[in-house]
Amino acid sequence: MTKNIQNHIDSLTNKKNMQHLDLSNWCYAGKINLEGFTNLKTIDISNNKFTDLNFLFNLPNRMQLEGVNLFGNEIETLDFSRLLTTFSNLNYINLENNPLNGSILDNQALLYLKELMDKKKLKVEINFRRGTLLLDSLKYINSLKKENELFRENQKTL
Numbered sequence: 001m002t003k004n005i006q007n008h009i010d011s012l013t014n015k016k017n018m019q020h021l022d023l024s025n026w027c028y029a030g031k032i033n034l035e036g037f038t039n040l041k042t043i044d045i046s047n048n049k050f051t052d053l054n055f056l057f058n059l060p061n062r063m064q065l066e067g068v069n070l071f072g073n074e075i076e077t078l079d080f081s082r083l084l085t086t087f088s089n090l091n092y093i094n095l096e097n098n099p100l101n102g103s104i105l106d107n108q109a110l111l112y113l114k115e116l117m118d119k120k121k122l123k124v125e126i127n128f129r130r131g132t133l134l135l136d137s138l139k140y141i142n143s144l145k146k147e148n149e150l151f152r153e154n155q156k157t158l
Contacts, residue, residue, distance in 0.1 A: 005032050005048075023048065024069070034059050046071035046094070053078065057086060067092035076101050 005028035012018070015036035022044045029049035034040070038061050050073040059065060065087045075098040084090060 004028075005030060009033070020044070031055065036060075038064075040064055042067040042069075042092075044069040045073065048073050051075060053083065056083075062087050063089055065090055069094045070098065071095075072097040074099060 005023060005026070008023070008026070008028075009032055016038045018037055019039050019041045021034075021037060021040055021042070024044045024046040025048075027047075027049055028045070029051075032055040034055060035058055037059060040059060040061075041064055043056070043065070046069045050070070052075065053068075053070070056065070056068070066089050068090065069092075071094045075095065078095070078100065083093075
């Protein structure tokens with residue numbers, strides 16, 4: 001049975017001074033409001049039932065957030081570009097054991113992610129046990145290979 005996470009959040013006191021919010025292992029699902037947490041540096045929402053990260057975008061002080069543990073949720077898609085530009089100090093994201101699919105393989109997002117990983121040593125954890133990310137990745141690589149072959153053939157005819 002999933003529980004309503006907002007009831008638990010609303011019962012927390014001293015939200016403005018909290019630096020770490022642990023909402024792990026509760027089978028939480030649904031929308032949450034984090035507006036009262038002005039000093040959060042890390043959020044652990046592992047082992048819940050979240051399907052997206054929209055709740056993060058209502059944090060009042062986005063520059064503070066450094067780490068997010070999303071292990072074991074139901075996240076299928078993720079806009080890395082939006083996440084990493086909105087939370088510029090983010091240096092750790094755990095997405096393991098989520099049913100991610102290939103929609104995160106957008107060229108621009110991957111280039112931006114690689115650049116950030118190189119520049120600030122961002123640590124991103126993803127595995128391929130759930131979802132279609134591995135299969136989608138292989139299809140994506142194959143399509144890039146075909147595009148490259150076509151490009152080379154066109155270059156030869158010029």
